[in-house]
C-alpha cells in the first residue's frame with residue numbers, strides 16, 4: 001500500500017524549513033528555524049528535532065521517507081556531500097546520521113535539483129517531460145529533467161547552470177571560477193552593481209531603499225528601487241535579464257526543452273527580468289526551438305520543502321515498482 005506522507009527538509013545557509021507533506025503536495029505541518037552556527041552536528045541535531053516535531057501528527061508507518069535538500073554539491077549515487085561553501089557539511093555523512101536516529105529512509109540532493117523536483121510534481125513544470133529550472137538567489141542553481149527524469153550526470157553533480165561561463169575572463173565567481181552566470185546574477189553581483197550607481201543622481205532611490213548607507217545595499221534594494229521607478233535600478237535588472245537570456249539560449253540550443261522555470265528569491269521578485277530573458281531566447285535561439293516557454297516558478301518559499309518531499313515520494317515509489 002502506498003503511504004500517504006513524506007517529509008521534506010530544506011537546509012539553507014541561514015534557515016532550515018521542514019514540512020510533513022501529503023502526496024498531492026499539501027503541507028500538513030511545518031517547522032522553521034535558523035540554521036545553527038555550532039558546526040555540522042548542531043545542524044543535523046536541529047534537522048532531527050524538526051522532523052520529529054512535524055511528524056508526530058501521523059502514524060510513522062504512513063511516512064514514506066525523508067528528502068533533504070542541501071546548498072551543496074552532492075554525489076547522488078553515493079549520497080555524500082562533496083562540497084558545501086556556506087555550511088560545514090562537506091564530508092559529513094548527513095544521511096546516515098539522520099537515518100540512525102529516525103527510522104525513515106533518507107534521500108539527499110542539492111537544492112537546485114529539489115526545486116526542479118518540486119516544480120515538476122506540484123508547480124510550473126507539472127506534466128512537462130523536458131524542462132530546465134534555474135534558481136536565482138544568493139547563489140545561482142538549477143536542475144533539469146530530460147524525458148521525465150532528472151538528469152544528474154555521471155556522479156550526480158550535474159545541473160550547475162549557475163557555473164556555466166558567460167564571459168571569458170569575466171568577474172570572479174564564489175566557486176573560484178571566472179565569468180560564470182552566478183558572477184552576474186547572484187545577489188552579491190546585483191547588489192554590487194547597485195552600489196556602483198547608488199551615489200549617482202539616477203540611482204538615488206537605490207540608496208534611499210538602503211536607508212542612505214551605500215555599504216548595506218542589497219539586491220532586494222535594487223529590485224525595490226526599480227519598482228519605485230528608478231531607471232538605473234531597472235537598467236541593472238534588464239541587463240541581468242539579458243545575461244539570463246543568453247544563458248538560457250545555450251540551454252535551449254543544447255537540450256531543446258519544452259519549458260524553462262525561473263525561481264529563487266530574485267527570479268520570483270523580478271518578472272520583467274524573466275520576460276527580458278524570454279525575448280532574448282525568441283531572438284537568438286536556433287531555429288525550431290524558440291517555442292520554449294519561460295515561466296516563473298510557482299512554489300515560492302515552499303519550493304525546497306515540497307521538492308524534497310517529492311523526491312522522497314519518487315524514491316519510495318520507484319523502489320516499490322509503482323512508477324516503472
Ligand SMILES: [Zn+2]
Pocket residue numbers: 162163173174175176177178180182
Ligand atoms: Zn562559479
